[in-house]
Amino acid sequence: MPEKDTQNHGAGSDHDTAAGLNSGGQEQSAADVSTELALTKDRLLRSLAEQENIRNQTRRDRDQAVKYAAANFASDLLPVIDNLERAIASVPKHKRSDPTVADLLKGVEATHRVLLDAFTKQGMTRLDPIGKPFDPHQHEAIVEAVDPQYPPGYITNVIQSGYMHHDRLLRPALVGVNKTSADAPATPVETRSKTDAP
Structure with missing residues (x-):
């Protein structure tokens, strides 16, 4: 009789241990699923954000291409x-x-x-720089001039017109710039004909 009790008790102990392991396994499995779900959600959100960025970039590129097509x-x-x-x-x-x-x-x-x-x-406009300060981003100095009508560094004449296309420079204006010294003789800055201009 005591042997049966021991056997039954041993069997019950094994059952309890298996139940405990099974419960722990389910908890472990639920934690794994929860972690994987969070990672999948994160990947999905990143993928959606990346697709939205690609759509926006494509739209910007298309708009730029249309704007500057000419x-x-x-x-x-x-x-x-x-x-x-x-x-x-x-x-x-x-x-x-x-x-x-x-x-x-x-x-x-x-x-x-x-x-x-x-x-x-x-969307193209002609640059009209006479009487304005020399800007190397829009103008190319061809000659230095002496003109008391303008301050030093200001544009006195335009040799070849420059053009803007919307906000981009299509061609710089070839200009004459007033010398810094009012009594200095006018000299060419570089020798370049109008036909050589870009």
Whole structure:
């Protein structure tokens, strides 16, 4: 009889230990699932944030591409504007009253005006720096001038017009800059023809 009790007691002890292990295993398993769920949620949130960032970057890139799409084409047309301006400036004043020359000049001026209007519609503007301080980000100094009308370092004349496309520089203006010393002779800063300009 005591042996049966011992056996039963031993069996009960094993049952209790197994139940304890099973309960502990379930707790361990629930903790693992909870941790994995938190990690999966974190990965999902990171992935969603990354996708949103990619969408925003793609939208910005697309908007920039549309905004500046005409820049290369406009840059290629700048020499055309320069040549039209040279043609207009080359007509002597005493010849402008001649009907043939006057008609031809009107056509060249109309072409020049239409081209500038098209540039304006595409977000391009001409730099008009005369009387403004020299800015190396928008201007390229070609000559130094002496002009008491302007302070030293200010632009006195424009050799070739510069252009902006929205907020980007399409081409710098080639300019003459007033010397710092009012009695110094004017000298070229560099020798460069208008046709060499970018």
